[in-house]
Amino acid sequence: MNLVTNNKWIGQRTIRPDGMDKVTGRAQFAADTTMPGMIWGKVLRSPHPHARIRSIDTSKAEKLPGVKAVVTSKDIVDFPIDKGAVMLGIQDMRWMCRNVMARDKALFPGHPVAAVAATTEAIAAEACKLIEVDYEVLPWSIEIEDAIKPDASVLHEFNKWEGKPSNIAGRLEHKKGDIAEGFKQADVVIERTFTTRPVHQGYIEPHACLISVAPDGKTTIWSSSQGQFMVRAMTSMLTGIPQSDIRAIPAEIGGGFGGKTIVYLEPVATMLAKKSGRPVKMVMTREEVMRATGPTSGSRSTVKIGAKKDGTIVAAHGTFYLQAGAFPGSPIRGAAGCSFTPYDIPNLLSEGFDVCSNRSKVAAYRAPGAPIGAYAVECVMDEVAEALKMDPLDFRLKNAAKEGTKAAHGPTFPRIGYIETVEAAKNSPHYAAPLGKGPAGTLRGRGVASGFWFNAGGESSAQVNITEDGNVVVTTGHPDIGGSRAGIANICAELLGIDYKRVSVIIGDTQTIGFSNLTGGSRVLFASAMVVTQSAEKVIQTLRERAAKIWNIDPEAVKWDQGAAHPVSPNAGQFEPLTLKELAEKAPAMGGPIGAGVQLNTAGADGGFGTHVCDVEIDTDLGIARVIRYTAVQDVGRAIHPGYVEGQLQGGVAQGIGWALNEEYIYNKDGKVDNPGFLDYRMPVCSDLPMIDCIMVEVPNPKHPQGVKGVGEVPLVPVMAAVASAIYNALGIRFYSLPMSPPKISAALDANVKQAAE
Amino acid sequence: MADIRYLAPQSLDEAIGAFAAAGSAARILAGGTDLLVQMRSGVVKPGVIVDIKKIAEMTAIKEGADGSFVIGAAASGMALYEHPRFGKVWPGVLEGINLIGSKQVQGRASPGGNLMNGSPAGDSVPAMIAAGAIVTVQGPNGRRELKVEDVPAGPGRTNLKPGEILVSFKLPSRPSGSSDAYLRMIPRTEMDIAVVGIGVSLTIKDGVCTAARVGLGAVAPTALLVEAAGKALVGSKLDDAALEKAAEACRAACRPIDDKRGTIAYRIKTAGVLLKRTTAIAAKRATGK
Numbered sequence A: 001m002n003l004v005t006n007n008k009w010i011g012q013r014t015i016r017p018d019g020m021d022k023v024t025g026r027a028q029f030a031a032d033t034t035m036p037g038m039i040w041g042k043v044l045r046s047p048h049p050h051a052r053i054r055s056i057d058t059s060k061a062e063k064l065p066g067v068k069a070v071v072t073s074k075d076i077v078d079f080p081i082d083k084g085a086v087m088l089g090i091q092d093m094r095w096m097c098r099n100v101m102a103r104d105k106a107l108f109p110g111h112p113v114a115a116v117a118a119t120t121e122a123i124a125a126e127a128c129k130l131i132e133v134d135y136e137v138l139p140w141s142i143e144i145e146d147a148i149k150p151d152a153s154v155l156h157e158f159n160k161w162e163g164k165p166s167n168i169a170g171r172l173e174h175k176k177g178d179i180a181e182g183f184k185q186a187d188v189v190i191e192r193t194f195t196t197r198p199v200h201q202g203y204i205e206p207h208a209c210l211i212s213v214a215p216d217g218k219t220t221i222w223s224s225s226q227g228q229f230m231v232r233a234m235t236s237m238l239t240g241i242p243q244s245d246i247r248a249i250p251a252e253i254g255g256g257f258g259g260k261t262i263v264y265l266e267p268v269a270t271m272l273a274k275k276s277g278r279p280v281k282m283v284m285t286r287e288e289v290m291r292a293t294g295p296t297s298g299s300r301s302t303v304k305i306g307a308k309k310d311g312t313i314v315a316a317h318g319t320f321y322l323q324a325g326a327f328p329g330s331p332i333r334g335a336a337g338c339s340f341t342p343y344d345i346p347n348l349l350s351e352g353f354d355v356c357s358n359r360s361k362v363a364a365y366r367a368p369g370a371p372i373g374a375y376a377v378e379c380v381m382d383e384v385a386e387a388l389k390m391d392p393l394d395f396r397l398k399n400a401a402k403e404g405t406k407a408a409h410g411p412t413f414p415r416i417g418y419i420e421t422v423e424a425a426k427n428s429p430h431y432a433a434p435l436g437k438g439p440a441g442t443l444r445g446r447g448v449a450s451g452f453w454f455n456a457g458g459e460s461s462a463q464v465n466i467t468e469d470g471n472v473v474v475t476t477g478h479p480d481i482g483g484s485r486a487g488i489a490n491i492c493a494e495l496l497g498i499d500y501k502r503v504s505v506i507i508g509d510t511q512t513i514g515f516s517n518l519t520g521g522s523r524v525l526f527a528s529a530m531v532v533t534q535s536a537e538k539v540i541q542t543l544r545e546r547a548a549k550i551w552n553i554d555p556e557a558v559k560w561d562q563g564a565a566h567p568v569s570p571n572a573g574q575f576e577p578l579t580l581k582e583l584a585e586k587a588p589a590m591g592g593p594i595g596a597g598v599q600l601n602t603a604g605a606d607g608g609f610g611t612h613v614c615d616v617e618i619d620t621d622l623g624i625a626r627v628i629r630y631t632a633v634q635d636v637g638r639a640i641h642p643g644y645v646e647g648q649l650q651g652g653v654a655q656g657i658g659w660a661l662n663e664e665y666i667y668n669k670d671g672k673v674d675n676p677g678f679l680d681y682r683m684p685v686c687s688d689l690p691m692i693d694c695i696m697v698e699v700p701n702p703k704h705p706q707g708v709k710g711v712g713e714v715p716l717v718p719v720m721a722a723v724a725s726a727i728y729n730a731l732g733i734r735f736y737s738l739p740m741s742p743p744k745i746s747a748a749l750d751a752n753v754k755q756a757a758e
Numbered sequence B: 001m002a003d004i005r006y007l008a009p010q011s012l013d014e015a016i017g018a019f020a021a022a023g024s025a026a027r028i029l030a031g032g033t034d035l036l037v038q039m040r041s042g043v044v045k046p047g048v049i050v051d052i053k054k055i056a057e058m059t060a061i062k063e064g065a066d067g068s069f070v071i072g073a074a075a076s077g078m079a080l081y082e083h084p085r086f087g088k089v090w091p092g093v094l095e096g097i098n099l100i101g102s103k104q105v106q107g108r109a110s111p112g113g114n115l116m117n118g119s120p121a122g123d124s125v126p127a128m129i130a131a132g133a134i135v136t137v138q139g140p141n142g143r144r145e146l147k148v149e150d151v152p153a154g155p156g157r158t159n160l161k162p163g164e165i166l167v168s169f170k171l172p173s174r175p176s177g178s179s180d181a182y183l184r185m186i187p188r189t190e191m192d193i194a195v196v197g198i199g200v201s202l203t204i205k206d207g208v209c210t211a212a213r214v215g216l217g218a219v220a221p222t223a224l225l226v227e228a229a230g231k232a233l234v235g236s237k238l239d240d241a242a243l244e245k246a247a248e249a250c251r252a253a254c255r256p257i258d259d260k261r262g263t264i265a266y267r268i269k270t271a272g273v274l275l276k277r278t279t280a281i282a283a284k285r286a287t288g289k
Helices: A019-024 A060-061 A093-100 A121-130 A181-183 A228-239 A266-276 A286-292 A332-338 A370-386 A392-398 A418-426 A485-494 A524-552 A580-590 A642-661 A720-731 A744-758 B012-025 B035-040 B075-084 B089-098 B111-116 B123-132 B227-231 B240-253 B266-289
Strands: A040-046 A051-055 A067-071 A112-118 A132-135 A168-176 A188-196 A208-215 A217-222 A246-250 A280-283 A299-307 A313-325 A347-356 A441-455 A460-464 A474-477 A501-509 A556-563 A565-566 A595-602 A608-619 A624-635 A690-699 B006-007 B026-027 B047-053 B060-064 B069-072 B134-139 B141-148 B152-154 B167-170 B178-185 B196-205 B208-217
Touching: A040 A121, A040 A132, A040 A266, A040 A286, A051 A112, A060 A121, A067 A121, A093 A228, A121 A181, A121 A418, A132 B075, A181 A299, A181 A313, A181 A347, A181 B123, A181 B240, A188 A370, A208 A266, A217 A228, A217 A266, A228 A246, A228 A266, A266 A280, A299 A370, A313 A332, A313 A370, A313 B089, A332 A347, A332 A370, A332 A441, A370 A392, A370 A441, A370 A720, A392 A418, A392 A441, A392 B035, A418 A441, A418 A608, A418 A690, A418 B012, A441 A720, A460 A580, A460 B012, A474 A524, A474 A556, A485 A501, A485 A524, A501 A565, A524 A556, A524 A565, A524 A580, A556 B006, A608 A720, A624 A642, A624 A720, A624 A744, A642 A690, A642 A720, A720 A744, A720 B196, A744 B266, B006 B012, B006 B069, B012 B026, B012 B047, B012 B167, B026 B035, B075 B089, B089 B111, B089 B178, B089 B196, B089 B266, B111 B123, B111 B167, B123 B178, B123 B196, B196 B266, B208 B227, B208 B240, B208 B266, B227 B240
Parallel strands: A040 A280, A217 A246, A313 A347, A474 A501, A624 A690, B006 B047, B026 B047
Antiparallel strands: A040 A112, A051 A132, A067 A112, A168 A347, A188 A299, A208 A217, A208 A280, A299 A313, A441 A608, A460 A474, A460 A595, A556 A565, A608 A624, B060 B069, B069 B167, B134 B141, B134 B167, B178 B196, B196 B208
16 A cells, blocks of 8 residues: 555565574574673572562672672662662663662562672572572562552652652653543543553563673673663663773664663673673573563553543543552553543543552563553443444544644644544454354454554664675664664665665664664654665765766766666766766775765654454353454554564564463462463464454655654554453453453353353 | 483383482483473483483384284374374374474474373373373383373372383274364463363264263363263263263362462363363264264
8 A cells, every 4th residue: 555656665575684594593693692701690589579688698609619700789880769860761770770780679579689600501500599698578569559558568768659658659640621521521421440460572582691891891792682772871871881882782683572672681791791801691591581571560540431422522531550560660651641642532631650569670562551551441432432332433533633633642743644544444344344153152253442652753873885886785773673674775775776685784783883772662764764864865965976077067967866877867968877886886086985874863753543453252161262353454654664564563463462361470479470481471372363464554754754654562552452342242241451361251251141140 | 510411221121220220310301392491490400311212112103903002102292193093093192192382392292201291281191091091111120000090199290119111101992983082271272281181082882972081181180080071971972961961070070279370260160161072072083973
């Protein structure tokens, strides 16, 4: 559905540049790097959910043969709590320094308290056992309702709520109109409370790094992250080594989904390397990943929506409590800010509460907070539509946000594509198709839901160089987690008018390309396409000038077309075109190497909207819900590489189906995660999912040279509500908590049968 | 750091000698699909590993003249899958074995390892119990036979004596009109562990069930033979009343726990549902309908 059809490369499903390496096993992930003299680091982690650390004695560990260095919080730069926030992006370094190594208190099972580097992993692990930590075990709470009780054990005494120490670390609100007045006008008001469990991003590649600190302090980091500059900055701040001395080299990344936007190992490994004088490698086990890296928040949300008989929503109120884990900073902005945004609601109050509790610190997960909020809001939307006897998509169309709508979180929308997504869903073959009947003992249902995510711009740098043989190397500063290299190659090939295969896109390290912000917020292709476009335009300008010089005509009389310089018209002169290859050959004599770089703080990233349709089939004896058909509709701005855009939509849906049906952190009575592995933390496998159909609606972003909008996060936002509504449609039972796992569905069906019998 | 000694004896006597000599520090390695995972996670740290795959008897699959089968304890799931006859005679045992791990794991995973791992949720065990399999074990004091249901002693434990190695499974010959089936409940569609697993083996003559055995997994500390369920089916035409009686026997046999994999109530209910479904599949196979 490309709006512009005369493009040669933009909109093509070109072969992914990293594909061959990945399928042949050549791709270098973080754990694949080794160095001569390398030793291994291991982390000693707290067994307690909450404990004061009275003392740490590392002397026995230090004496174990093979041990080369031991690190505790004394080796990590302290950012004192009472001196105020020190922000790096959305992370407060006061929390980061305490998250990578516990200081006065251990705040969750798995919280690092010390680390050892030794000649083998086994010796390092043995040495960890020799470290004696004197803990004063404290009462703890993990669930929101426990953490906000007045008598709950408080994680951070300095944190006050209503004048008293509390685990409520913050509140955010978006407000529009007057909800009390609004609800008075409503004919139908529905209010429901929902809970969701913490879920992990589930990247296949565990956190890993190899770090070398030379005697002169020059530090090299090989690690897998969503931002080598974030790794450099955080490591610098937490170790005191200046950024100019740290070269952070991004490895190929085996999944991140937001979870690799912070560091865990790098500052610790850097200090181990510095103290030992040896390169130090650290690789987390899956269990460490599950216990100590950020799942997203568990939540408790209450949503109330009031509408008139004609379907007009007059008021809405949402209250979203999100678990932050050990330190403040849950994604309440996504929950409170995104959930009502698809709708034009005159009276709205959307509140988010940030709640600390004794589990690992939350990390970003694909549209952080937005899926949690949308789950609650979209489920209530479905109930209101039902109460009004309206088709749920018509109800959404009736209230849809459009150009000129003022969103509660601030902006007045420019031209947006939300309505187009609802209309496309309504007109889809899927929505028109009858549900059909499954085998005996099954029931089918269909549900729909919408979702919104902000999308981000921010800092990006690019360098476009013409090689001596007339090909192109593009360097950007963003780890590629969603196909940005292929997208950039398409754009560059288009602009330069050359074959896609002649463009090589690489990701630079921190000392070879200019600052580029994280891969996150669905920002990478939006932002890097801008800097790459401007760089390519500069290169084209140079090429025109070179041709003009050779032809001895004015540069304005030269045009760039189909990979070659041509005179703009016969009047300009009669010259054979000069190709990129020819101009590259002549470059040394004509002014030197050809290349250009651009660095920008990009703006103009429009938010993204999606609308999903989901069919489920439920085995009513066993309570197993299977998604049998799924269509994701999204306003994608402009699909530079449609295959990758569809991949993003399908990947988001797959994660949402897991969140809806089976994924959850299960804690045991000691406050420890009871399912820290992929056997019992049940992400969907391939056979659990149908082929996920995608409808890409293209409403180009007018503020972007190619019309790009971020696409990576929106597709997770609507999923859980779409699945929940489909299950309701099948069974006539509404579920107000996730996951909708077989025992839960089965118990609800049994309760229904029992109720009917009584 | 203690090293691990790896031994790959060519004969059973050699293996038994080495295994008995090493005492409790030794572990038997068949496919390793449980052992290596446990070693990596630090659950076990064996001093000696005795790899039994090089011993011919341990991987052999033999069909006797009477139609019985003897399969080596370390025969892989894939070798059984590719055997021209085994899956035709024991489709339920084969489907239980083939559910261990993933396709890739099947090249290594074995029914012997699955049994000796001692998990109440092992997929091949209920099917083997239903089949009436007899195992041969050999130790320093010679060979002996046990019913397969008598092997597990509890989670992670078996009734084998110190130094004894599981050698083979013998599946009996059976009259025409016999077949079996295995079903398990998992929240996903694959790559998962049974919340409940059930094997049913039947003989049907002239529409009447003349023999039936039911094995039930993941609902008690060990996989169980549910004799009452089999009895409820024998003599019936597998009508609803008989099926419900057998399902009730399965539910009554359950002694499950509430855990991350399922609730007590859910497991009990599921045992009954799966009894009916598995019996239907086995009956269809037995009658060729």
